Amino acid sequence: MPAIRGAKSKKKTRRYARDVDQIYADLHDKKHLQQYKQTKAAEDLPALGEHYCIECAKWFESEANFDAHKRGKGHKRKLRQLGEEPFTQKEAEAAVGLDTDNGRRPDGSRRGDKSVSAVGLEDMAIDR
Secondary structure, three states: OOOOOOHHHHHHHHHOOOOHHHHHHHHHOHHHHHHHHHOOOHHHOHHHHOEEEOOOOEEEOOHHHHHHHHHOHHHHHHHHHHOOOOOOHHHHHHHHOOOOOOOEOOOOOEOOOOOOOHHHHHHHOOOO
8 A cells, every 4th residue: 555645645745845843943043954955955956045935944946936925925824823932842742641750659659660569469369
């Protein structure tokens, strides 16, 4: 069975640019952006990689196309989306209810203890 199942999935895979958290990192850390740009060969990019929109992670053929893009609805929507800080992995796990607390339990035992108390062994004894 092929990995891409259908026309819509194929289009989404081909058009994939960068996620919002990656673009957010590009905007706030120039080194992050430089590392991404170095992965692309200039001769493979439109206009040799000269016209690049950081917010949308897209390259353009000409200055005119780049300016038209900046005035467009898609670019403005992306700017609005980048206005808020993206969620971190820790915040996502907390929202789901996953907890990384490895402290003491209310009964005094520690999480991860595999030992069984002597009282517990007497309760588990089988009468013969």
